[in-house]
Structure formats: C-alpha cells, structure tokens
Amino acid sequence: MTQLTGGEAIVQSLLAHGVDTLFGLPGVQNDWLYNALYDAGNRIRVIHTRHEQGAAYMALGYALASGKVGVFNIVPGPGFLNAAAALVTAYGLNAPLLCLVGQIPTAKIGKGEGQLHEINDQLAIMRTMTKWAEQVTSPAQAPEMVAEAFYHLNSGRPRPVGLEVPMDVLMRRAEVDTEVEPRAPYRPPLDVAQLDRAAKVLAGAKRPLIYVGGGALNVSSEITRLAEHLQAPVVGYRTGNGVIDGRSHLSIHLTPSHELWKTTDAVLFVGSHGRVQFGGWGVDDQMTLIKIDVDPTTHNLFHKPDISITARAEEAIPYLLRQVQTLTPAKPSRRDELLALQAEWEERTTFLEPQKSYLRLIRDALGEDGIFVDELTQVGFASRILYPAYKPRTYITTGYMGTLGYGFPTALGVKVAQPDKRVVAIAGDGGFMFSVQELATAVQHRIGLVTIIFNNNQYGNVQQMQKHNYGGRVIATDLHNPDFVELARVFGANGYRAESFAELTAALEKGFASDLPTLIEVPIGDVPSVDVFRKLPKVRGN
Numbered sequence: 001m002t003q004l005t006g007g008e009a010i011v012q013s014l015l016a017h018g019v020d021t022l023f024g025l026p027g028v029q030n031d032w033l034y035n036a037l038y039d040a041g042n043r044i045r046v047i048h049t050r051h052e053q054g055a056a057y058m059a060l061g062y063a064l065a066s067g068k069v070g071v072f073n074i075v076p077g078p079g080f081l082n083a084a085a086a087l088v089t090a091y092g093l094n095a096p097l098l099c100l101v102g103q104i105p106t107a108k109i110g111k112g113e114g115q116l117h118e119i120n121d122q123l124a125i126m127r128t129m130t131k132w133a134e135q136v137t138s139p140a141q142a143p144e145m146v147a148e149a150f151y152h153l154n155s156g157r158p159r160p161v162g163l164e165v166p167m168d169v170l171m172r173r174a175e176v177d178t179e180v181e182p183r184a185p186y187r188p189p190l191d192v193a194q195l196d197r198a199a200k201v202l203a204g205a206k207r208p209l210i211y212v213g214g215g216a217l218n219v220s221s222e223i224t225r226l227a228e229h230l231q232a233p234v235v236g237y238r239t240g241n242g243v244i245d246g247r248s249h250l251s252i253h254l255t256p257s258h259e260l261w262k263t264t265d266a267v268l269f270v271g272s273h274g275r276v277q278f279g280g281w282g283v284d285d286q287m288t289l290i291k292i293d294v295d296p297t298t299h300n301l302f303h304k305p306d307i308s309i310t311a312r313a314e315e316a317i318p319y320l321l322r323q324v325q326t327l328t329p330a331k332p333s334r335r336d337e338l339l340a341l342q343a344e345w346e347e348r349t350t351f352l353e354p355q356k357s358y359l360r361l362i363r364d365a366l367g368e369d370g371i372f373v374d375e376l377t378q379v380g381f382a383s384r385i386l387y388p389a390y391k392p393r394t395y396i397t398t399g400y401m402g403t404l405g406y407g408f409p410t411a412l413g414v415k416v417a418q419p420d421k422r423v424v425a426i427a428g429d430g431g432f433m434f435s436v437q438e439l440a441t442a443v444q445h446r447i448g449l450v451t452i453i454f455n456n457n458q459y460g461n462v463q464q465m466q467k468h469n470y471g472g473r474v475i476a477t478d479l480h481n482p483d484f485v486e487l488a489r490v491f492g493a494n495g496y497r498a499e500s501f502a503e504l505t506a507a508l509e510k511g512f513a514s515d516l517p518t519l520i521e522v523p524i525g526d527v528p529s530v531d532v533f534r535k536l537p538k539v540r541g542n
Contacts, residue, residue, distance in 0.1 A: 001175040006139035006165065007032035009176045010100070011040050013146035017182055019071050021045045021062060021416065022100075023055040027075035029102030029117060032170035047416060047445050050437040052079045054409045056086030056099070057435070061413025063095045064396050065371060067218070069153055070413065073100040076164075077117030080126070085403050086410075087129045090160045092401040093239065094214050096153045097160035099126065103135070106166040126162040133162035139172055143180035154185035157295040187312060188294065194309045195316060198268070198290045199323035201307070205266035205288075208232035209257070214239035215271015215293060217392040219317040223270065224248075226321045231331040232268070233260055233338055238384055240272060241395040246388025249338045255385045255533045256345040262539045266290065269305070270313050278302035282540035292316050351528050355382035358522075361501055362424055362452070363387065365508045369394060370422035371414055375407035377428035378461065379454055381530045405434025408451055412442055412517075415449040422450070422512050429455040429481050439491040442517035450511035450518045452504070453484055456525060464529060488519035497521045 004012065010033060014022070022044055026034045037046050049055040052074040059070030070090075074083050080101045090097040103122065104115040112118075119125070126133040132152040136145045142165075149161045202208050210232050216223055220243050227234045227250045234244040237254035244251050252260065254276065261267075261281050269291045279302055283289065291298075291305040292313060299308040309316060349356065358379055366372060372387060373396040374380040389395035396414055398406050411425030432453050442449060463477035488495030494511060498504035498520050511518030 002178050003173055004139055004176040004178070005032050005036065005171060005173050006136070006142055006169040007034075007036035007171070008039070009139045009142035010136070010146065010165065010170070011036040011044065012178055013143045013180070014071065015040070015043055016143070016180070017069075017146065017150045019044060019069065021047065022071045022073060023047050023049060023058045023062070023413065024073035025049050025052050025055050025075070025079065027079060027102065027117075029075050029104065029167040030073060030170065032167070033073065033102075033165070047441070049409075049441045051435065052082035053086055054412075054435055054438040054441060056083035056097075057089075057406055057409035058413030058416065059097055060086055060090050060093070060095055061373070061396065061410035062417040063090070063097055063413075064093065064410070065393055065414040066417040067393065068417070069096045069098055069150070071098045071100060074102070075117055076102045076104060076122055077119045079117065080122060081119070084129060086406070087160055089398055089401045089403045089406055091129055093397075093399045094158050095160065096158045098149055098153065099130065099133075099160060099162040101126065101162065101164050102170070103164045103166040105168045106137070107168075109166065123164050126164065129160070130162045131157070131159040133164070135164045135166070136169055138169060139174040140176050143177060147180055147183050151183040151185055156186060156188070187315070188310050190311055190315050190319065191309055192319065194307055195320050196323060198307050198309065199320055199327055201266050201288045201290060202230060202232075202268060202320075203324050203327035205230070207260070207264050208266045208268065209260055209264040210234045210268045210270065211272045211274060211277070212236045212240035212243040212270045213272030216240060216243045216313050216317075219270070219313045220244065220392045222317045222321050226317065226324060229321070229325055229330050231334045233257065233334075237276070238395075238397040239399055241387065241397075242389030242392045245390050247390065249335045249342070251388065252338065252341065253345065253385050255536065256341055258536045258539065259341060268292070270317065273298050273301055275302055280535060280538060282538040284541040287540065349386060352382050352386070352530065353528070354524070355379050355527060356386060357501060358504075359383055359387050361504060362426075362508075365505065365512075366422050366424060370424065371396060371418060373407050373411035373414055373423065373425040374398070375425070375427045375431050376402060376404045376461065377426060377431060377454055378527045378529070379426050380407075381461070383426075385530060385533060405431045408432055409435045409438050411449050411451065412438060412447050415447050419448075424508070425449060425451045427451060427453050428460060429453055429457060429484075430459045430479055433481070436487070439488065439493055439517060439519075443492040446515045447517055448511075448515045450508060450520065452520045452522055454522050454524045455481065455484065456523075457481055460526075464526070484519055484521040488517075492516070494518040495521075497523070499523060
C-alpha cells in the first residue's frame with residue numbers, strides 16, 4: 001500500500017495501462033489530477049486544448065489512427081457537455097475512448113445548490129453516450145475502477161467508456177494498492193461449427209462478395225488473402241476503406257458494388273452492419289448471407305443472416321481463411337471483370353469535378369501510408385465513393401454521426417498518434433470555424449498537420465439543398481469569413497492560398513516539410529453533388 005492522492009492514483013493507474021498521452025483542458029475540479037500529471041513528468045504527454053470539444057476530438061483521432069485507447073479529461077457540467085459531440089461520434093465509430101471527467105464535491109452531488117459546473121445527474125448523461133460509465137468514490141478505488149474501464153474498452157465492441165471523479169476524491173490522500181493488474185478482456189468463444197458452415201458456403205460460391213467495416217481493420221492481411229483466394233471483391237465504405245489496398249482489382253467502392261449485389265450468391269460481412277444493402281438493395285433465397293461481428297445485437301439489426309457468428313474478426317477470419325484454403329483451390333481471376341467495373345465507375349463519376357481532381361492530387365501527395373481525414377464538405381462526400389485508401393486507419397471519417405466540424409481537431413489527434421506520417425485534413429469554411437481556436441493548440445504543441453479549407457463562403461451542402469429542393473429558399477447559409485491565410489499566420493501557423501492544382505501541390509509539400517500546422521485555402525464555387533448515388537434501387541427480392 002502507498003499513500004497517494006486520488007489524482008496520483010488515477011495517473012499511476014493510467015500508466016499501468018500503457019497510457020502515454022492525455023488530451024485535456026484543466027479547471028478547478030481537476031486541479032489535483034493535473035498536479036499528479038505534473039509530477040509524472042514526461043511519462044504522460046499532456047496536450048492541452050482551447051476547448052473541451054477539441055480535447056475529445058483529438059483523443060478520437062488518436063484512437064482511430066493508432067488503434068490505442070484515446071484518453072481525454074475535462075471539467076464537469078458545461079465542460080463535459082462541450083465534449084459530448086465528440087463522445088457520441090466515438091460511440092458511432094466504435095472508437096476506444098476514455099472520458100475522464102471531473103465532478104463537484106461528493107457531498108454536494110444531487111443537492112441542486114448551484115455549485116460551480118453543477119448539472120443534473122452527469123453520470124446518467126454520460127451513460128447514454130458510452131458503453132459503460134461509473135464514478136470513482138475514493139482514492140483506494142481508483143486502480144480498480146481504471147482497470148474496470150479498460151476491461152470494458154477492450155472487451156467486445158470497442159466503444160467509449162467514462163469515469164467521473166469528484167474533486168474531493170482527487171484531492172484526498174489515502175492508502176492505495178498500486179499493484180492492481182490490468183484485467184484480461186472478455187473474448188467470445190469461437191463457434192467453429194458456424195465458421196465451418198461459412199467456409200463451405202464461400203468455398204462453393206461462384207460470385208462471393210465481402211463487405212468490411214471498422215471491425216475488420218486489424219485483419220487486413222487475412223481479408224486480403226481470403227479475397228484473393230476466392231476472387232471475392234471487397235467493399236469498405238468509410239470505416240472499412242483501406243482494409244484492402246484500394247489499388248487492388250478486388251477493391252470496390254460501395255456504390256459500384258450495387259452492380260455486384262445483383263448477381264452475388266454469397267456475401268460475407270465482417271464488422272459491418274450492412275444497413276445500406278439490407279435497407280434498400282434487397283435480398284432473396286439465391287444469396288447466402290454470412291455475418292461476423294463481435295456484437296451479437298447487430299446480427300439481426302436490419303436482416304437476419306443465414307449464418308451469424310459472434311466473434312472478434314482477429315480470431316474468426318484467420319480460422320475461416322485456413323478452412324477455405326483447405327476446401328477449395330484458388331479461384332480463377334476476376335481481374336478483367338472487376339477492372340471493367342472500376343473503369344465504368346470512373347466514367348459514371350466524371351461529372352464530379354473538381355472534387356475528383358482534388359482527391360487524386362491529395363492521394364498522390366500523401367504517398368504510400370499518408371492519412372486522409374474527411375469532413376462534411378462536398379470534397380469529403382465525394383471521397384467516400386472515390387478515395388482509394390491503401391492501408392487500414394489511413395482514411396478517417398465521422399461515420400454515420402455526421403458531426404460537422406469534427407475533422408480539423410480529430411486530424412490533430414491523428415497527427416499526434418502518427419507524427420512521422422503525412423496527414424491531410426480537408427474542411428469547408430463553415431466546418432473549420434467550429435474549432436478554429438485549436439490552431440493555437442497545434443502551434444503550441446507543434447502538431448504539423450496540413451489542413452485544406454475549401455472555401456465557398458457558405459454552408460454549401462445546406463445551401464445546395466435550399467436551392468434545389470426548396471425552391472431557392474436560401475436562408476442562414478451565407479457566411480462571412482476571415483482571410484484564412486492571414487488568420488493562420490496570426491496564430492503562428494503556415495498559411496497559403498492555392499488557386500490552381502499546381503499551387504495546391506506546392507503548398508502541400510511546404511506543409512509536409514514543416515513541424516508547424518499549415519492551412520491551405522482553396523477558393524471553390526458550386527460543385528456537382530454526389531446525391532444521385534445516395535439511394536440506389538432495389539435489385540433483389542420482391
């Protein structure tokens with residue numbers, strides 16, 4: 001037993017679980033936590049932000065780019081609520097995030113006395129945004145509660161968790177057992193009988209198809225080998241983009257896979273819910289549906305598969321691969337067929353300019369393992385159906401949550417996690433201004449992110465809908481912006497304006513060569529919409 005404050009007990013427990021980076025914004029309720037972080041020296045790097053949402057989004061980017069747990073700390077009440085958009089985005093993305101939030105004194109919780117930052121039942125609110133959340137009630141309890149938090153983070157579906165620590169608990173000194181061991185996470189038992197069934201179906205299929213989501217990020221090599229053996233196209237929309245190398249003839253974007261859905265006889269979903277396909281494309285008895293997911297509640301969410309397997313992809317896919325290789329020799333190549341489909345898709349999307357050219361330029365500039373962070377902007381929407389990621393965790397997305405403004409701060413966390421890789425964030429002028437203040441954070445901590453702002457002086461997507469869907473009722477979507485180049489320089493960052501593709505290429509290279517953040521403003525007018533591809537017709541079943 002060692003005499004520690006609650007803050008010291010928390011910090012020691014984070015270190016015991018391998019945490020080396022924390023994103024946060026200090027305040028009076030968390031003073032004793034930051035005292036402990038100060039005493040820990042450089043064992044935990046503290047990146048302090050200018051807004052609570054910045055801390056949470058940076059932790060999200062850190063988690064998405066590294067696969068490690070992202071940890072952020074904020075004050076209670078309004079500080080916690082400021083971080084809520086990032087927390088629910090992490091929930092939607094199945095990201096391993098630990099929200100470490102302060103709280104008013106224990107004796108005052110629930111009294112309604114008007115304590116600083118007091119809100120009604122903060123813990124209950126946090127539980128709606130996480131898979132598990134609890135309060136630490138004493139310094140002695142801290143190691144056990146941190147271990148419990150990491151147990152839930154690493155067990156099953158990797159969604160965020162929360163720990164609430166009252167300020168008196170952080171300050172109090174008590175005897176603490178610092179030898180609490182990290183808990184082994186829960187792993188669902190492997191159902192080999194169901195996997196054997198799936199292997200037989202896939203081995204006998206004439207036109208198999210594979211859909212991958214975020215649950216397949218850690219089995220890229222095995223998915224690639226399975227796909228090559230079966231000559232099964234692999235579709236990774238948003239969170240699954242990069243599970244298979246986008247340059248492969250087997251890599252198909254979601255929208256052109258609609259054509260393959262018409263004739264497939266066996267479909268394997270790995271860590272992907274299949275909402276788009278089941279919700280609109282239709283199914284029939286001529287196709288066998290196989291679903292592998294660590295969360296059993298997802299199996300029947302949109303349509304009941306023929307074979308449901310509750311398992312981690314890291315355990316199920318290697319076994320499935322071995323069984324398929326045993327049951328059937330490698331299938332004849334479908335290279336010509338799939339390259340023709342890709343060429344047709346290129347032709348169908350030629351009208352998406354200048355988005356296609358911008359994305360191609362960025363793709364080339366990022367090189368082999370650079371990371372692209374999308375946003376809710378027209379170039380971002382196009383990237384979902386056009387951008388070829390080469391490796392897992394190199395296409396970072398907001399997923400279904402669609403949180404405008406997430407991109408810039410999330411990308412800062414990506415760059416912190418992967419400092420030696422080229423990272424490009426794109427943003428519209430509207431979304432970028434949600435977190436412009438984090439430029440100061442990026443300069444102070446020398447986070448060399450390159451951000452491209454596509455500036456059309458409007459909330460472009462909303463205004464486009466107002467013009468085309470609502471008879472030109474344009475309201476509340478025109479924007480007044482600063483000079484983004486001067487703004488960057490005032491903050492101490494690099495700022496460039498690119499009015500041609502050549503100028504953008506040159507600005508990107510300057511940005512990559514600097515350890516300071518770089519903003520590149522690209523003036524842009526109205527561009528074609530991708531909406532024509534959003535809802536594709538039913539092609540199977542009655």
